Amino acid sequence: xxxxxxxxxxxxxxxxxxxxxxxxxxxxxxxxxxxxxxxxxxxxxxxxxxxxxxxxxxxxxxxxxxxxxxxxxxxxxxxxxxxxxxxxxxxxxxxxxxxxxxxxxxxxxxxxxxxxxxxxxxxxxxxxxxxxxxxxxxxxxxxxxxxxxxxxxxxxxxxxxxxxxxxxxx
Numbered sequence: 609x610x611x612x613x614x615x616x617x618x619x620x621x622x623x624x625x626x627x628x629x630x631x632x633x634x635x636x637x638x639x640x641x642x643x644x645x646x647x648x649x650x651x652x653x654x655x656x657x658x659x660x661x662x663x664x665x666x667x668x669x670x671x672x673x674x675x676x677x678x679x680x681x682x683x684x685x686x687x688x689x690x691x692x693x694x695x696x697x698x699x700x701x702x703x704x705x706x707x708x709x710x711x712x713x714x715x716x717x718x719x720x721x722x723x724x725x726x727x728x729x730x731x732x733x734x735x736x737x738x739x740x741x742x743x744x745x746x747x748x749x750x751x752x753x754x755x756x757x758x759x760x761x762x763x764x765x766x767x768x769x770x771x772x773x774x775x776x777x778x
Contacts, residue, residue, distance in 0.1 A: 641712045656703045677765035680754035702728040719748045742766040
């Protein structure tokens with residue numbers, strides 16, 4: 609009888625240890641995460657149309673980096689806010705972007721979008737309207753509340769630079 613109890617206890621202990629060694633089961637949120645990021649970028653486009661700096665900045669993490677053509681990298685929300693404020697003050701500003709790729713890591717905590725943008729704004733040097741188009745990559749990090757915020761936002765212009773300024777002689 610003691611042998612039987614010992615055998616049963618050993619089996620139960622082994623089964624319990626095996627259960628503890630299994631990876632925790634997590635639900636697959638991939639499709640919902642992809643949709644949440646698409647919805648986020650749709651809202652972000654609306655925020656650009658509204659030229660609402662605070663709503664634009666809210667799409668970024670506190671330590672995010674924004675890299676755009678013609679400007680130094682902006683690191684952190686305060687720098688991003690300052691950079692974007694100058695942009696939205698331009699009456700000619702229009703910016704739209706659309707992802708053609710959204711990918712979420714298997715871990716479900718990091719993702720990126722890749723796509724194209726078009727932008728119109730006033731050239732600070734000539735004070736004339738200019739258009740730009742290009743591509744972008746935005747890296748997202750899932751927040752504790754389940755939302756997605758940009759940690760790195762990089763745009764690359766496909767528009768060739770204008771002619772170099774004429775050299776002046778003295």
